Amino acid sequence: MQAFVHQGTELQRTKVNEPGLKTNEVKVAIKVAGLNHRDLHIPERRGHDPEPLVLGSDGAGIIEAVGADVHSFAPGDEVIINPGLGWLHQSEAPPVSFEIVGMPYNGTFAQKYVVNEQYVEKKPSYLSWEEAGVLALSALTGYRALFTKGKVAANETLFLPGAGSGVNTYIIQFAKAIGARVIVASRSDVKRQKALELGADLAIDTNQNWERELENETIDLVIDSVGGATFNRSLAILKKGGRMVTFGATTEDEVTINIREFFYGQYQLFGSTMGSKQELQHMLQFMEQYQIRPVVDQIFEYKNIEEAFHYLKEAKQFGKVGIRF
Known part of the structure; x- marks a missing residue:
C-alpha cells in the first residue's frame, strides 16, 4: 500500500506492507488524513532512524475488516481515528503509557490504518470526509x-x-x-x-x-x-x-x-495536552449539539503531500490542512 514515511533523513512517498489485523483491531481504509505541526517536527525528533515510520495522527475512513473479538464496529462503518493511545478516561494528566498516533507507532498517512477498536469513534454523519479527517487532534x-x-x-x-x-x-x-x-x-x-x-x-x-x-x-x-x-x-x-x-x-x-x-x-x-477518549466522546457530542464544523483551509491529494508539508510550514493556513487518499 502507499504511505508517507520518515526513514533515515528522508520524508518520502513509498510502498509499505499492509498491516495485519489482531483479534481486537479494526482496519480502516483512510479517506482523508489531517496534517498537524507535530508531523513537521517528527523527523528532527527521530534523527537518522533507519526504520520507516508512517507519519500522521489524524484521519477518517471506512472500516474494511475487523478482528474476531471486535464487537463495537463492523465493516462499512464510517469512523474517525482517535489520535491518543493509552488514555481512555479523563484525568488530571495523561497516563505514563500515553502515546500519540504517528510516533512511535505508525500513523494515518497511508491507505490503510490498523488499531485497537477502542481508538476509533463513529464519524458524525453531518461532517464531510474532509472535515472528519482533520478533526480529532486539534479539536x-x-x-x-x-x-x-x-x-x-x-x-x-x-x-x-x-x-x-x-x-x-x-x-x-x-x-x-x-x-x-x-x-x-x-x-x-x-x-x-x-x-x-x-x-x-x-x-x-x-x-x-x-x-x-x-x-x-x-x-x-x-x-x-x-x-x-x-x-x-x-x-x-x-x-x-x-x-x-x-x-x-x-x-x-x-x-x-x-x-x-x-x-x-x-x-x-x-x-494541557490532547485529551482522553472520554473527552473526545464528549467533544463529539458537543460539536453535534451545536453543529460545529472544522475549518478546512485546504485539502491536498496524496500525490502532493510534500506540498502540503511546505504549506503548513510556511504558516499560510487558516484552519486545518488535509490529505486525500
Missing part, C-alpha cells in the same frame, strides 16, 4: 484546554494569541457556542478578518501594544500555544487571579517570568 486539544483545564464560563472573556491555527479555530467556535467573549491576535489582516467571520468578537494586531489595545477588557482566561514569544505579553493582559492554559510552544520552549509579580497577581497556570 480535542482545544476542547480540553478550554473546558477541562480552562473551565471557561459563558460570562467570561477569552484571549487567544494567534488566530489561524487549527486548534484556535475550534476554540473560537467552542467558546462562542457557550456564550463566552473571544479576542484573538494575529499579524495577518486576512486571518484577523477570518477569525471575526468565525465568531471572534475582537481581533487585534499581534504587533500592537496589547495592554493599551485591551485596557477596557477584562481577560479571564488566556490559552497560549505560542510559548516564549507571547507568554509574558499574555500574562500582562490577564486579570489578577486569571487563568492561563498552555498546550504548545511554536516559538521558544523556555520562558522567564517575574515570579514575584506572578504570585502577587494570584495567577493560575495550567498545562
Whole structure:
C-alpha cells in the first residue's frame, strides 16, 4: 500500500506492507488524513532512524475488516481515528503509557490504518470526509484546554494569541457556542478578518501594544500555544487571579517570568495536552449539539503531500490542512 514515511533523513512517498489485523483491531481504509505541526517536527525528533515510520495522527475512513473479538464496529462503518493511545478516561494528566498516533507507532498517512477498536469513534454523519479527517487532534486539544483545564464560563472573556491555527479555530467556535467573549491576535489582516467571520468578537494586531489595545477588557482566561514569544505579553493582559492554559510552544520552549509579580497577581497556570477518549466522546457530542464544523483551509491529494508539508510550514493556513487518499 502507499504511505508517507520518515526513514533515515528522508520524508518520502513509498510502498509499505499492509498491516495485519489482531483479534481486537479494526482496519480502516483512510479517506482523508489531517496534517498537524507535530508531523513537521517528527523527523528532527527521530534523527537518522533507519526504520520507516508512517507519519500522521489524524484521519477518517471506512472500516474494511475487523478482528474476531471486535464487537463495537463492523465493516462499512464510517469512523474517525482517535489520535491518543493509552488514555481512555479523563484525568488530571495523561497516563505514563500515553502515546500519540504517528510516533512511535505508525500513523494515518497511508491507505490503510490498523488499531485497537477502542481508538476509533463513529464519524458524525453531518461532517464531510474532509472535515472528519482533520478533526480529532486539534479539536480535542482545544476542547480540553478550554473546558477541562480552562473551565471557561459563558460570562467570561477569552484571549487567544494567534488566530489561524487549527486548534484556535475550534476554540473560537467552542467558546462562542457557550456564550463566552473571544479576542484573538494575529499579524495577518486576512486571518484577523477570518477569525471575526468565525465568531471572534475582537481581533487585534499581534504587533500592537496589547495592554493599551485591551485596557477596557477584562481577560479571564488566556490559552497560549505560542510559548516564549507571547507568554509574558499574555500574562500582562490577564486579570489578577486569571487563568492561563498552555498546550504548545511554536516559538521558544523556555520562558522567564517575574515570579514575584506572578504570585502577587494570584495567577493560575495550567498545562494541557490532547485529551482522553472520554473527552473526545464528549467533544463529539458537543460539536453535534451545536453543529460545529472544522475549518478546512485546504485539502491536498496524496500525490502532493510534500506540498502540503511546505504549506503548513510556511504558516499560510487558516484552519486545518488535509490529505486525500
